[in-house]
Amino acid sequence: MRFYPGLTITPTDHRFCVPTATNPVSLRPIIGPIKCPNRVTFSFKKPRATLNGAAATEDKPATAVADLSFYELLGISESGSLMEIKQAYKQLARKYHPDVSPPGRLEEYTKRFIRVQEAYETLSDPTRRAMYDNDMARGVHFAFNARRSYHHRDQVVEHKSEWKSRWQSQLSELKRRSRSKSKDEGKNMSWAARMRQQRNESSDES
Amino acid sequence: MAEPAYTVASDSETTGEEKTYTLPEIAIGIDIGTSQCSIAVWNGSRVELLKNTRNQKIMRSYVTFKDDIPSGGVSSQLSHEGELLSGATVFNMKRLIGRVDTDPVVHASKNLPFLVQTLDIGVRPFIAALVNNMWRSTTPEEVLAIFLVELRALAEAQLKRPIRNVVLTIPVSFSRFQLTRIERACAMAGLHVLRLMPEPTAVALLYAQHQQQASHENMGSGSEKIALIFNMGAGYCDVAVTATAGGVSQIKALARSTIGGEDLLQNMMRHLLPDSENIFKSHGVKEIESMALLRVATQDAIHRLSSDNNVQVDVDLGNGVKISKVVDREEFEEVNRSVFEKCESLIIQCLQDARVEVEDVNDVIIVGGCSYIPRVKNLVTNICKVKELYKGMNPLEAAVCGAAVEGAVASGINDPFGNLDLLTIQATPLAIGIRADGNNFVPVIPRNTTMPARKELVFTTVHDNQTEALILVYEGEGNKAEENHLLGYFKIMGIPAAPKGVPEINVCMDIDAANVLRVLAGVVMPGSRQPAVPVMEVRMPTVEDGHGWCAEALNRNYGATLDLVTIQKKA
Known part of the structure; x- marks a missing residue:
């Protein structure tokens, strides 16, 4: 099973993100957000929500959030401990979980929470965090959207094997035990x- | 008390508009168990369980059909367990709701003392109560609705206000299709479902409240605490691992099974009367009476075995069948060995999925009717390597209390002492995916994914010039598609002609804040920046009754012509 690094959840467009670059390989050191290359992507906006220009202004803060690193997103330093990560995650969950959203901003909160969740899942796993740090150190600054490769559990080498x-x-x-119901050797x-x-x-x- | 209205308030999925209230309505919490149910509400400072006119907080979940008016265990009392004997009393409906007649759980319900008939073709089972020597058919939804109407009347009489919003607890193993059936039963009873909470997550919320209160009192740091919650009732067994800090309960993993006290009971009945299934097969009036007598006697024995080491079972089933036997606790444990082993593997699996070591578990909580069974307590404490279980929760009331707390939180109620400053971060109890790679189930949203969630996977065609593809959406844990619950299906058309493996079919699944599942599918050809055909968006589940044979019918009609495969990782 493969995850495409370019698959994104775009906050700005509705339904489809029209790619502006054709760099499907995510490891190319590009500064700035990579737009999804040649991949169909789905945004959060349901069509009915984007019938007018109001959606664009509503999206603005979310777009800004998309440029933040996972550390910036969680508001912790790059040397932050696991405990700090957990604390920051729970604090942000209290702030951005859709359950605490004011009426009418549910989609924005949902988007934000999913981002916080992704940052938490990446940074709270030592292996994934190391991969992420490594890329950060090499100056590979992915857009939030391009970080898919970090967050699929199956693809991460299981270090706790x-x-x-x-x-x-x-x-x-x-x-x-449930198969061998008979009174066999291990009975006593x-x-x-x-x-x-x-x-x-x-x-x-x- | 007002005359309870037994008529269905509305036949539509959602009820009509109600009056608006000036004060925010606090949603009530309801726990409809397989054998018992309860109702609770946040009274402004704490959770209060409501009692029925007989001063009971925990009521039996059954409905007796007599003449034209059915009555449930909330308002009426069985004069004697013996009323079960007549075949007019229907129960265990939570085990049957939303299941088809090929389901093993339905088959295991065929020796209940009323009619559960199966045709084994993947349709609803026929359920009926014996009234005046006639089988009166009913449905699990109807039985639950009758029950909910009684609970609603009870709450309205005591709280002196109309009740509309409810938080219901559900087993972790309920499929999304079963959730729609629960919502339907609520709509029939004129109730609006604010939340459906998996039972152990309701307990987790109550635990988070306890921790929050404790940290206020001690002015403690409120550091993260890991709790394992084991919930075993009559019909289901669930496990949850939760990480709690600062009033936030993060569900790290859920594990579930359809084993419960009912299985313990049936295994014991078979043990006491080995040929019971054949004896009762004909479902005549006499057989039903014998069946119910055996059930009552066995249940009583199991209850007594929680405190006694051995019990004497004496029951005359009629027709010359008499049981007189001493049963000891070891025997009971041996007869139910596989059930207890299943419980053990659920706990281990849940800890593994949560990536939590037993040593890191701070509290172990056991709830549900089966928590009184010594063997259950032992197996949980052994695996979790603890001497003491968490105290301060009533095992029978924890779930409904958690639901009531959630009801207050979700209704936007503020508590000056911060007792409602709580949040549950839920996780998906079952994987959701599509049929691909032959007859395999390929999860798009894996189990234990934090909700809300949005995940995508790319698939491709299996034939050259394949212009159409069938998307069959399933929910479950089985490797083969048919081992899972079918939630819906649709066809993508107009895929541009291309060699197999070239078109990219992106399947995206989105679970929003309200737990609504949407499945989106689009086609993109390499080199193109635009989707080749309009994207399909389908809200699931779309499958109504008889979903058991839909997939078979599709397979018969289309075979593998519209299949998909996952895109392989290019080396």
Whole structure:
């Protein structure tokens, strides 16, 4: 499954973003926002909401937000700790979550919240944050929209693989237990004891 | 008390305009459980559970059909559990709502002491109550609506104001189609659904309120606290992991299953009377009575096993079938081993999805009717490696209290002490995606995505010169498309003729602040900057009853001619 870096949520246009550049490779060091290249994108605006010019003014603050780095968006320094990130995220959620939106500004708040969410998801994950920092350091300043590559979980190398596999072994153990209902060898052992035995067996193998 | 109106207020999906009130109306919280229900409201300083005329806060979720007027467990009382025996009492509707007759949950409901009939073709099951020796058909929506009307009358009488807005708790496993059925039942009862809250997230909100109050009192830092919430009622089992700080409850992961107390009960019934399903198959008046007797006796035994180590079951089912047996707790636990194992795997899965280590969990909360079962408590405390469970929540009232708090928050009520300074950041309980890559389910919005959300994926054609593509939208966790709930489908037409793999079909899914799902699909040809055809935007779910066979019919008509595949990563 592939995510296109150019796929964007554009705040200004309705329905389609007409690309102004044709640089589909997101790693090219371009200063300034990359417009989505050759990709269909959908904006938040539903057609009925953009029937007049009012939408353009309403979008202005959101456009400004789009140029901010994730750190600027969360209002923290680039050396900010995980705790600061979490705190900033919750504070901004209280400010921009659509549930606290004044009537009539729901879409704007929704957009903002999704941005804050993306910044939080990127910076709260050590791997994704490192990738993001790396690009920032090389002067690659993506528009908010072009950062898709950071935020798809499946694409991120799972650094906690050891931790994950431990969970998975527990899950598969549970599955195994429910399969083998018969009174087999492990009957008199506790689950933990069997887990330990299994772990010893697997470490012997390696 | 006023005569309760049992007639359906409106047959349309939304009810007509009501009078406007000068004061902001505080939405009430309702927890309609599979076996029990309750109603609560924020009274200005705290949550108050409303009691019925018999002084009960927790009422039974059943409706008895007698003559022309059905009555529910809110207003009337079963003279005796024995009223179940007549076949006129319908219950467990929360398990059946929005399900088709091929669903295993529907099949598991066929030995209830009323009629649940299946044709196994993917349509609504036939549900009926036995009234004066006639099967009177009903629907889960109707039964829930009767119930909601009674709850509404109860609240209106006590609060002395009309009730319109409600926050309802729902199981995590409800599909979007089932949510529309719940909304329909509310509309039939003249209620407007302000929010549908997954049960453990309502508990999480109540927990956030507790933490907020505690931090006010201690002037503490209000640092982040992680809680695991395990909720097991009669029909469903849900787990949530939430990170709470400063009144914000962030749902990090949800896990769900359709196992519950009902499964424990049925396993025990089978254990006590191994051939029970065959004995009761014909659903005659006598069989229904036997079935209900066995059910009542088994339920009673399970309740007693929560405090006693063994119980004596003595029941005469008639027709010479008598059960006289001592059942001990170990036996009960062995009979239900698979249910408890499923509970364990749900907790582990939820912790894994939340990327939280057990050691980091600050509080473990168990709620729901099954929380009284010692084995359930044990398995949760063992996996979470805790000695003590969170105190300060009534396991049967936590969900409805959370719903009432949400009702006040969502109604814009301010509390001078900051007790309503709360926010829940919800996550999607199920993945939403489309059928692609053959018969696979390809999620576009994965499970546990923070809401509101907007995600896109690009697909392409599988045939040369393929001009049309079918978008089948599913919700669920199965790898194969048909293992999931079909939410809707539409066809993209006018794809310019091109070799397979060239046209880019962008599928975007958008869940807005009101939890409305929109699916957008557009086509772009390489080198072009404009969409080749107008973009389609469809609000889902669009599928009405009988969704079980829609996908099959489409498959029969079109086969793989209109298929899509995900675009492969170019090396």
